[in-house]
Amino acid sequence: NAGVTQTPKFRVLKTGQSMTLLCAQDMNHEYMYWYRQDPGMGLRLIHYSVGEGTTAKGEVPDGYNVSRLKKQNFLLGLESAAPSQTSVYFCASRNQPGTGYSYEQYFGPGTRLTVT
């Protein structure tokens, strides 16, 4: 099992350009998440999904859009990149709550994005 994978690993954008970050998981998890990590700020939730075809806003959703067309994939889009979106982006997934409820999320390796 590859777990959670993210594409690309690095990217440099110019202000105003658009891009899509891809997250894929092979654990058959229902829930998927997109976070950004900035120095001293920890991990902040951008958007998340509790199942195929669903999305919801997190703590810092402005400037980002997401789609979950397939259960195993969760896409994060930047329509018009800004320098404030320079960050490291992490995707995570989690099992659907059930017997033996687990809050543990499994993270991908991250995408380092620089917007100039």
Add this chain to the structure above:
Amino acid sequence: DQQVKQNSPSLSVQEGRISILNCDYTNSMFDYFLWYKKYPAEGPTFLISISSIKDKNEDGRFTVFLNKSAKHLSLHIVPSQPGDSAVYFCAASLKAGNMLTFGGGTRLMVKP
């Protein structure tokens, strides 16, 4: 307003000694707490967790303590090893919540 805070950005300890990482939270509705470990250029990995019905959970060298009245949890690593050098994040969830709220992280450096 950060609901989960890790007030020490960094901590340095000698190999073999105890490392104590602290985390404070403000939301009394948080029901479950987790610690994650992160190495450079990698994603965070789950380390240990604790439910609000407990005040201690142990897994090998790692022990998490929860003081609900003080809204405080701590992670103890005994003995500390150089391989423990990483950034540690605490996180909290509401009961049956969909999301985790993370602290800002503490960078632990274990010196040989």
